[in-house]
Amino acid sequence: MKNKINIIIIFISLIFCFIIFYIGLDKPNTYTPKTNTEKNLPIFKAKDFTLNSYINSEEIFEENIYYIVNIWASWCIPCRKEHPLLMELSNDQLIKLIGLNYRDNLNNAKKFINELGNPYTQILIDKDGTLAVEFGAYGVPETFLIDKNKKIIKKFAGPINKKIVEEIKIIIK
Amino acid sequence: MLANQIGYYSLILGVLFSLLLCGVSIKDLNSSSKQINQNILSLSFLQLVLVIVSFLSLILSFINSDFSNETVFNNSHTTKPLFYKISGTWGNHEGSLLLWLLVLTLFIFIFLIKSKKQPKKYKLLTLLFQEIIIIGFFLFVIVTSNPFNYLFPIPAEGLGLNPILQDPALAIHPPILYLGYVGSSIIFSASLAAVTQNYISKEWGQHIKKWVLVSWIFLSIGIMLGSIWAYYELGWGGFWFWDPVENVSLMPWLTLTALLHCILVLEKRGALTSWVVILSITTFTLSMCGTFLVRSGILNSVHTFANDPARGIFILIFLFILIFLSLGVFFLFHQENDKSTNNFFWLSKESSILVNNWFMMYFLSVVLIGTVYPIFLDVISAEKISVGPPFYQKLITPFLVPFLLFMALGPKIKWIKSKLENKNSLIIFVITSVILTFFILKNITTDLLFYTILISAAFFLLFTTSRELFFQKFNNISQAIAHFGFSLFILSILFNGILSSEIITNIKVGETYNYNDGEIFFEKIEEKNKSNFNSIIGHFKITNDEGKVTKLNPEIRVYNQPIIITSEADIKTTLLEDKFLVMNIVKGNKYFNIRYQVKPFMLWIWISVLIISLGGLMSLFKKKYEK
Amino acid sequence: MKTLKIFLIICLLASFSQLKSDEKNTQLKNSILKNIRCLICQGQSVFDSESDFAFSIKLIVNKKINEGMSEEKIYEFLREKYGDWVIYDPELNKNTYILWLLPLLLFLAGGAIIRKNLIFKK
Numbered sequence: 001m002k003n004k005i006n007i008i009i010i011f012i013s014l015i016f017c018f019i020i021f022y023i024g025l026d027k028p029n030t031y032t033p034k035t036n037t038e039k040n041l042p043i044f045k046a047k048d049f050t051l052n053s054y055i056n057s058e059e060i061f062e063e064n065i066y067y068i069v070n071i072w073a074s075w076c077i078p079c080r081k082e083h084p085l086l087m088e089l090s091n092d093q094l095i096k097l098i099g100l101n102y103r104d105n106l107n108n109a110k111k112f113i114n115e116l117g118n119p120y121t122q123i124l125i126d127k128d129g130t131l132a133v134e135f136g137a138y139g140v141p142e143t144f145l146i147d148k149n150k151k152i153i154k155k156f157a158g159p160i161n162k163k164i165v166e167e168i169k170i171i172i173k
Numbered sequence: 174m175l176a177n178q179i180g181y182y183s184l185i186l187g188v189l190f191s192l193l194l195c196g197v198s199i200k201d202l203n204s205s206s207k208q209i210n211q212n213i214l215s216l217s218f219l220q221l222v223l224v225i226v227s228f229l230s231l232i233l234s235f236i237n238s239d240f241s242n243e244t245v246f247n248n249s250h251t252t253k254p255l256f257y258k259i260s261g262t263w264g265n266h267e268g269s270l271l272l273w274l275l276v277l278t279l280f281i282f283i284f285l286i287k288s289k290k291q292p293k294k295y296k297l298l299t300l301l302f303q304e305i306i307i308i309g310f311f312l313f314v315i316v317t318s319n320p321f322n323y324l325f326p327i328p329a330e331g332l333g334l335n336p337i338l339q340d341p342a343l344a345i346h347p348p349i350l351y352l353g354y355v356g357s358s359i360i361f362s363a364s365l366a367a368v369t370q371n372y373i374s375k376e377w378g379q380h381i382k383k384w385v386l387v388s389w390i391f392l393s394i395g396i397m398l399g400s401i402w403a404y405y406e407l408g409w410g411g412f413w414f415w416d417p418v419e420n421v422s423l424m425p426w427l428t429l430t431a432l433l434h435c436i437l438v439l440e441k442r443g444a445l446t447s448w449v450v451i452l453s454i455t456t457f458t459l460s461m462c463g464t465f466l467v468r469s470g471i472l473n474s475v476h477t478f479a480n481d482p483a484r485g486i487f488i489l490i491f492l493f494i495l496i497f498l499s500l501g502v503f504f505l506f507h508q509e510n511d512k513s514t515n516n517f518f519w520l521s522k523e524s525s526i527l528v529n530n531w532f533m534m535y536f537l538s539v540v541l542i543g544t545v546y547p548i549f550l551d552v553i554s555a556e557k558i559s560v561g562p563p564f565y566q567k568l569i570t571p572f573l574v575p576f577l578l579f580m581a582l583g584p585k586i587k588w589i590k591s592k593l594e595n596k597n598s599l600i601i602f603v604i605t606s607v608i609l610t611f612f613i614l615k616n617i618t619t620d621l622l623f624y625t626i627l628i629s630a631a632f633f634l635l636f637t638t639s640r641e642l643f644f645q646k647f648n649n650i651s652q653a654i655a656h657f658g659f660s661l662f663i664l665s666i667l668f669n670g671i672l673s674s675e676i677i678t679n680i681k682v683g684e685t686y687n688y689n690d691g692e693i694f695f696e697k698i699e700e701k702n703k704s705n706f707n708s709i710i711g712h713f714k715i716t717n718d719e720g721k722v723t724k725l726n727p728e729i730r731v732y733n734q735p736i737i738i739t740s741e742a743d744i745k746t747t748l749l750e751d752k753f754l755v756m757n758i759v760k761g762n763k764y765f766n767i768r769y770q771v772k773p774f775m776l777w778i779w780i781s782v783l784i785i786s787l788g789g790l791m792s793l794f795k796k797k798y799e800k
Numbered sequence: 801m802k803t804l805k806i807f808l809i810i811c812l813l814a815s816f817s818q819l820k821s822d823e824k825n826t827q828l829k830n831s832i833l834k835n836i837r838c839l840i841c842q843g844q845s846v847f848d849s850e851s852d853f854a855f856s857i858k859l860i861v862n863k864k865i866n867e868g869m870s871e872e873k874i875y876e877f878l879r880e881k882y883g884d885w886v887i888y889d890p891e892l893n894k895n896t897y898i899l900w901l902l903p904l905l906l907f908l909a910g911g912a913i914i915r916k917n918l919i920f921k922k
Binding site: 531538560561572 | 835843844883885889895899902904906907919920
Binding site: 034135 | 839856859860883
């Protein structure tokens with residue numbers, strides 16, 4: 001009798017393992033951080049692109065509207081692709097764009113902006129990439145949507161596309 | 174091109190022969206003759222030949238850079254040196270499966286030849302169980318992983334082999350490793366066959382022990398080669414990272430070691446029969462499980478093969494069929510002997526081997542759970558965690574202390590019932606170990622208590638096995654050598670860990686960097702062009718505080734197809750220590766980032782594994798000189 | 801003169817202890833960096849990786865150590881930004897109880913089974 005129970009337990013555990021492995025096969029094995037938890041906006045000080053002086057995060061995000069923080073660099077090719085969409089978003093009155101220039105050369109970055117246009121209300125310099133870490137970013141481009149309560153409500157790793165732009169537009173209405 | 178056809182049709186013929194072989198064997202089961210049908214031996218030989226032909230065809234395609242073959246196209250390049258073109262054959266998923274088939278068919282053939290005196294039905298059933306595995310792999314290759322897919326139009330150049338895989342240690346690591354854990358298939362098949370025949374006995378134990386030893390020796394050396402490759406090639410100076418692929422090769426080794434010890438009990442006393450069968454099943458199951466984890470893409474690792482979930486599903490189903498089949502056979506046929514044969518006196522060799530099993534199963538559970546738990550967690554709760562070296566170290570290291578002590582005392586305990594003899598010398602050894610360790614360690618580490626306990630346990634094992642080896646008559650030399658090797662292994666790893674030092678800095682040509690114990694002078698840069706890469710060689714002179722100068726020349730290689738940049742460390746190895754220097758480009762300026770490590774006793778880590786394997790080898794040839 | 805000597809000795813001692821604590825800090829920094837996974841080259845630790853991400857993390861860890869943040873707090877900070885996956889050592893929380901305890905439970909169970917089967921009387 002004891003033997004029979006053992007056999008049944010082993011059988012069920014094996015089926016369980018099989019199912020887990022079977023489902024596990026479909027999951028991606030590379031890791032991307034979760035994008036759906038709300039996080040607080042980090043508090044920081046950063047250097048402004050044009051003014052060459054430090055500014056507090058509270059001053060940057062002082063208005064009661066939605067903000068987008070977009071991490072970009074002149075050497076990043078997908079950033080070029082998403083730039084027109086950022087220009088489009090910058091025309092919307094309900095939202096302001098803050099750019100984070102990541103691990104970049106100032107002159108190259110300025111050339112990039114002059115060439116493709118400036119969608120940003122303000123651009124911050126992140127020469128060593130530590131500011132991006134405060135946002136929980138790990139690569140470029142990455143885009144964050146911040147609501148009126150100063151919480152990061154959406155995170156997009158990689159270049160944004162039309163679908164994402166639509167999603168943002170719906171949220172900010 | 175012709176090689177492609179020959180290779181493919183050999184596989185088709187091979188699986189047909191396997192089926193034929195099964196048919197003939199089943200018929201022979203029922204025949205009345207005492208010996209197995211000679212045709213079976215010939216058929217099994219033909220099966221092996223067909224696999225060899227297929228394998229050679231693939232090698233030929235690689236040598237000729239025949240890019241009409243998709244596998245060759247994906248994994249080779251005309252500028253690859255010849256040696257690496259050949260080893261590229263098994264450095265990819267499809268080719269390595271041919272290696273699986275080669276070892277499977279080779280081992281069953283050798284088994285049939287070497288088991289002339291074994292009972293007929295037992296041999297036939299072993300063949301049948303092995304053929305289930307062989308046919309499964311034939312189907313796996315032909316259906317999902319054909320090495321002979323035809324490409325048209327024929328590309329002019331291949332996609333190239335990963336340069337990190339162009340290394341001598343890595344070239345021979347798969348064949349040796351496969352002889353180990355694919356070789357455990359024969360133990361699997363033989364145990365299942367023996368169970369159905371109620372043949373798990375002392376005689377069978379003696380017969381199967383050779384196979385367990387062969388598999389174990391190859392597996393030990395195969396794992397060591399993988400570590401050596403990681404140490405020399407990957408550039409971070411480590412040799413074991415508890416990476417899933419490494420864990421997956423370690424797990425069958427743990428069960429195989431436990432099995433080896435249980436076979437001793439089986440041989441001598443006819444006990445622990447259930448353990449033997451279960452461990453035999455588990456070893457090969459873990460090998461298959463490892464194949465699944467590594468080739469299906471379910472785990473994230475630096476050295477996984479091509480990730481294809483379709484292949485994963487095939488192996489998963491195949492794996493579970495084998496598990497259910499083997500467990501089914503076990504539960505249906507296994508007859509527990511007299512209950513009392515498995516009750517041992519607490520101070521006996523049998524019980525010390527039982528204790529060994531206990532610890533081995535614990536270590537196995539740590540490695541297994543650590544490796545697969547993230548998968549379970551991800552599927553059940555979508556949470557992703559990492560299980561890295563700290564987990565394994567924290568759970569394994571404390572248990573090493575009692576384990577080392579048992580390893581020292583176990584061999585001294587007699588069969589059936591024993592008293593602990595020579596208590597005084599043992600106590601002297603304990604005291605000597607602790608005092609010696611304390612004085613060695615007190616100036617070199619801050620974790621004094623922890624390391625003292627651990628290292629003195631290792632010294633204790635060293636002393637007890639040394640005494641057996643050098644001062645006592647040779648009654649069990651192979652075991653003494655293996656355990657002696659293990660104590661050296663633990664001591665080398667621990668001292669290497671405590672005494673290793675590392676310096677990281679950015680430096681440019683002509684600069685000298687000063688550190689506590691010496692200085693590093695960056696003399697010059699040399700550029701070289703080879704057939705498939707360009708290299709930048711840095712010449713460094715390192716002077717330690719005793720004035721001794723070491724020249725190290727790490728390299729940065731820029732490969733051409735595919736374009737990959739690798740750092741080749743320069744390592745100066747002596748018996749006492751390794752000096753390890755690796756160099757990386759710092760983006761955008763003239764500086765180079767260098768990492769200089771001094772690693773004492775590295776060589777002893779490899780030597781001790783060889784000593785352990787030597788112990789196994791001596792046990793294999795024991796009958797030849799013992800009465 | 802005497803005060804000058806004392807002053808010099810104190811400076812020397814201070815710089816020694818700074819060296820020692822620098823050394824300790826470096827050791828601590830290295831051991832922390834070896835425990836963090838690189839998100840770009842996902843098979844490497846931040847210590848071994850040359851990627852941009854690893855570079856930034858190295859700076860941040862350095863900064864936080866110099867600010868006096870404990871090792872645990874640094875890991876907490878990174879986990880909050882990137883998830884539990886980013887640290888190699890799985891901390892003991894509701895997700896990992898089984899991970900840490902199951903092997904130990906199996907060990908105890910194994911011990912109990914063996915104990916049952918052993919004969920202790922003469």
